[in-house]
Each structure stands twice: as C-alpha cells, then as structure tokens.
Amino acid sequence: MGTVTAPWNQLLLNALESNSHLKHSSYVQLATIGSNGRPSNRSVVFRGFHENSDNILINTDTRTRKIEELKHCPFAEICWYFTDSWEQFRINGRIDIIDGSNPDSEKLQVRTWGNIISPNCCKFHYVQIREKSWFASSPRSRLQYLGPYPGLPHLSEEPQETSVDPSAGPVSEFCLLVLDPEQVDYLNLKTNQRLMFTSTQSQIGERCWTSERINP
Amino acid sequence: MGTVTAPWNQLLLNALESNSHLKHSSYVQLATIGSNGRPSNRSVVFRGFHENSDNILINTDTRTRKIEELKHCPFAEICWYFTDSWEQFRINGRIDIIDGSNPDSEKLQVRTWGNIISPNCCKFHYVQIREKSWFASSPRSRLQYLGPYPGLPHLSEEPQETSVDPSAGPVSEFCLLVLDPEQVDYLNLKTNQRLMFTSTQSQIGERCWTSERINP
Numbered sequence: 381m382g383t384v385t386a387p388w389n390q391l392l393l394n395a396l397e398s399n400s401h402l403k404h405s406s407y408v409q410l411a412t413i414g415s416n417g418r419p420s421n422r423s424v425v426f427r428g429f430h431e432n433s434d435n436i437l438i439n440t441d442t443r444t445r446k447i448e449e450l451k452h453c454p455f456a457e458i459c460w461y462f463t464d465s466w467e468q469f470r471i472n473g474r475i476d477i478i479d480g481s482n483p484d485s486e487k488l489q490v491r492t493w494g495n496i497i498s499p500n501c502c503k504f505h506y507v508q509i510r511e512k513s514w515f516a517s518s519p520r521s522r523l524q525y526l527g528p529y530p531g532l533p534h535l536s537e538e539p540q541e542t543s544v545d546p547s548a549g550p551v552s553e554f555c556l557l558v559l560d561p562e563q564v565d566y567l568n569l570k571t572n573q574r575l576m577f578t579s580t581q582s583q584i585g586e587r588c589w590t591s592e593r594i595n596p
Numbered sequence: 597m598g599t600v601t602a603p604w605n606q607l608l609l610n611a612l613e614s615n616s617h618l619k620h621s622s623y624v625q626l627a628t629i630g631s632n633g634r635p636s637n638r639s640v641v642f643r644g645f646h647e648n649s650d651n652i653l654i655n656t657d658t659r660t661r662k663i664e665e666l667k668h669c670p671f672a673e674i675c676w677y678f679t680d681s682w683e684q685f686r687i688n689g690r691i692d693i694i695d696g697s698n699p700d701s702e703k704l705q706v707r708t709w710g711n712i713i714s715p716n717c718c719k720f721h722y723v724q725i726r727e728k729s730w731f732a733s734s735p736r737s738r739l740q741y742l743g744p745y746p747g748l749p750h751l752s753e754e755p756q757e758t759s760v761d762p763s764a765g766p767v768s769e770f771c772l773l774v775l776d777p778e779q780v781d782y783l784n785l786k787t788n789q790r791l792m793f794t795s796t797q798s799q800i801g802e803r804c805w806t807s808e809r810i811n812p
Binding site for chain 2: 402404407409410419420421422453456457459463468472528531533594596
C-alpha cells in the first residue's frame with residue numbers, strides 16, 4: 381500500500397472537483413468476476429481515499445454477491461466516467477474486505493487506546509476506518525443494512541426496521557471495501573489524450589508509478 | 597437469439613426516453629474478463645437494438661483489448677446507470693464479434709441481392725448490420741478507425757488520416773459487438789424496486805423470460 385499519492389491522483393481529484401455539482405459524479409462501476417466465471421458489474425459509491433494513500437473506499441453490505449465474488453477473486457476494475465468533463469478512469473487493483481469479523485478488532489481497540497497504531501499497519505487501521513465510514517453514512521444509508529437480504533425474493537410482509545440508534549457502531553452487515561490501485565488507464569475525450577499509469581510494488585510495500593502516453 | 601422483445605425491454609426504452617436529453621445516457625460500462633483473469637471495465641456507446649430483438653449493438657475497434665478478451669471469454673456484463681431517472685440495468689450475456697473477416701460475407705452479398713436472407717439467419721444478417729452501423733457513424737467516428745493502434749505508445753510523428761471517403765464501406769478495423777442478454781438485474785433507486793429477469797433458451801433458440809421482484 382502506498383502512503384504517497386500517485387501521479388494519477390491529482391487528475392482524479394481535479395475531475396472530482398470539476399464534476400462535483402453532479403450527485404452522480406461519485407458513482408462508479410465496479411467489475412468483479414462472478415462465481416460462475418462470468419464478469420459482474422454494478423454501480424457503487426466512492427467514499428473517498430484512505431488517508432495518505434490512493435486506496436479507494438467503498439461501503440457495501442456483506443450479504444451482496446460481490447463479497448462472495450471478491451473472496452473468490454480479489455481483483456476488480458472500476459470504470460469511472462465523469463459526464464461533465466468527459467474523462468474516464470479505469471482503475472484496476474486488488475480489494476481488501478474489511479468486515480466486523482476481522483479477528484484483529486479486539487487487539488486493535490487496545491492498540492488504538494494505547495496509540496501504538498501506525499497508519500501503515502493496514503488491517504488494524506482499517507477497522508477504525510470501517511467505524512468512521514459507518515458514522516459518516518447518513519441514518520438512511522445505515523438503515524439499509526438492517527433491511528431484508530439483498531437479492532432474495534421480495535416479501536412485502538417482512539417487518540422493516542424504521543430507525544437505527546445514531547450512537548451505535550457498525551452492524552455486522554456493514555462492510556468496507558478497500559481498493560489498492562495497481563494500474564490506472566486515463567482517457568480524456570475532450571483532448572483525446574490517454575495516459576497509462578502502471579505501478580510496481582517494492583519489497584517494503586511501497587508503490588512506484590510510471591506513466592506513459594498511449595493511443596486512445 | 598430472441599425475436600420477440602423481452603419484458604425488461606420496455607423498462608429500458610422508457611429509461612432511454614426519460615434520459616434522452618443527456619448525451620451520456622447512451623454510455624454504458626462493459627465488463628469482460630482480461631487475458632490475465634482479472635476483470636476489465638470500460639465505457640462504450642449503446643448503438644441500439646438489433647432489429648426485432650433485444651440484442652444490444654456496440655461499435656468498436658478490432659485492435660482494442662476487449663476483442664482479444666472476448667475471444668477468450670465471450671461473456672460480458674453491461675452496467676447502465678441512468679443519472680436522471682436513477683435506474684440501473686445490469687445486463688449479462690454472451691457477445692458475438694462481427695468483424696470484416698466473417699467468412700460468409702461474400703455469400704451474404706449474393707444472398708442479400710437475391711433477397712434470400714431471413715432476419716433470423718444471424719451471422720449473415722449481422723454482416724449487413726455491420727455495414728449499416730458503419731454508415732450510421734459520423735465521419736469523425738469513422739476516422740478513429742484509421743488512427744494509430746489503440747493502447748500502443750503515442751508517437752506524435754505518426755501521420756494522421758484527415759478524411760474518409762463517405763461512400764466507402766467499413767474498414768477492417770471496424771467491428772460490431774452483439775450482446776445477447778441472458779439475465780437483466782433492474783434497480784430503481786427512486787422507488788427502491790429491484791426486478792430480476794432471467795431467461796432460458798429453447799432448442800430452436802427462442803428465449804423465454806421470467807421475472808421476479810427481489811430485495812434491493
């Protein structure tokens with residue numbers, strides 16, 4: 381995991397800024413590989429970068445099919461098209477699933493209270509981030525995780541939760557996805573410029589990025 | 597290949613209609629499986645349905661990576677998010693690649709002139725559709741196919757074609773993708789309604805669709 385921002389990061393921040401008046405500018409399409417070996421593709425919401433890194437945060441429900449798929453094959457590609465600036469980012473990388481079952485969560489609490497934790501100590505740190513993401517979600521979003529099992533037949537008789545204790549921490553269905561980008565393919569349809577950013581990882585886990593202009 | 601429109605088709609036509617004021621409403625994200633076994637995802641343009649069917653048409657360049665990927669694994673999932681009506685269609689199916697190398701193209705010409713061709717005679721018919729799609733593209737779009745090899749390093753010295761004979765047929769780089777949907781997952785974020793459309797194919801190639809309301 382890199383702790384210094386990558387060369388494509390500023391392009392993405394600029395695109396987010398210039399498209400920020402559009403609610404859907406944070407919607408991205410996440411492709412994974414289905415258990416049947418076929419591609420799977422759905423919209424998810426970009427929840428920001430993991431602090432001091434290029435790692436992309438996404439909230440989801442542990443009961444959705446993408447979790448099963450990512451456990452089977454952790455690789456994913458995000459396609460992010462900005463409808464106002466006509467820019468596309470194809471972000472390919474590996475996804476970590478941070479759910480409540482993280483065996484280190486107890487250890488973490490002690491470590492957090494004792495302030496021993498380091499930002500590079502990912503798994504420990506992510507448990508905190510999961511909690512932060514939960515509290516950053518709107519009460520309405522949080523309620524979704526208490527709803528009926530996604531993808532199962534809809535039974536209108538099922539009782540629905542109508543509120544969630546605002547001070548309560550994340551429910552077990554709430555889960556954080558952390559995408560660690562390895563390659564970014566950037567295309568600007570206004571200038572017809574395309575840039576390919578490719579990374580390699582050093583033995584101590586630092587990413588080194590190179591970029592090349594390629595034909596669109 | 598179905599020749600009667602599927603039950604999800606009207607939902608999609610409605611979404612296209614209610615979002616038609618947005619240029620990007622015809623942009624969809626197409627996920628395939630890369631040669632390295634990882635997911636691949638990019639925006640492509642919906643070019644309409646193949647007449648009298650639910651088959652989705654997409655133009656592309658034979659030199660792009662998706663062609664190599666689809667030859668290796670013909671399955672794909674389109675994620676189509678309509679930013680104004682808040683509707684998402686996840687369309688999963690198999691893709692046929694119709695390029696100029698189709699061995700039946702000569703036969704086709706004779707058959708077309710003789711009017712023997714039937715709309716169900718897919719491969720023959722698609723060669724015609726490829727030609728139709730070519731002529732339906734703008735001169736600027738057609739010019740792209742004469743440009744330098746997509747994805748290769750950009751060399752500004754490369755000579756660029758500046759015009760294309762308007763009456764000339766499709767160049768060999770022009771290629772038509774035909775997606776035959778097998779499953780459609782529809783989600784309406786305004787009503788929170790989600791419908792799953794699943795098809796089975798009869799021995800004579802007719803699709804039979806069932807639909808079910810499922811939890812979002």
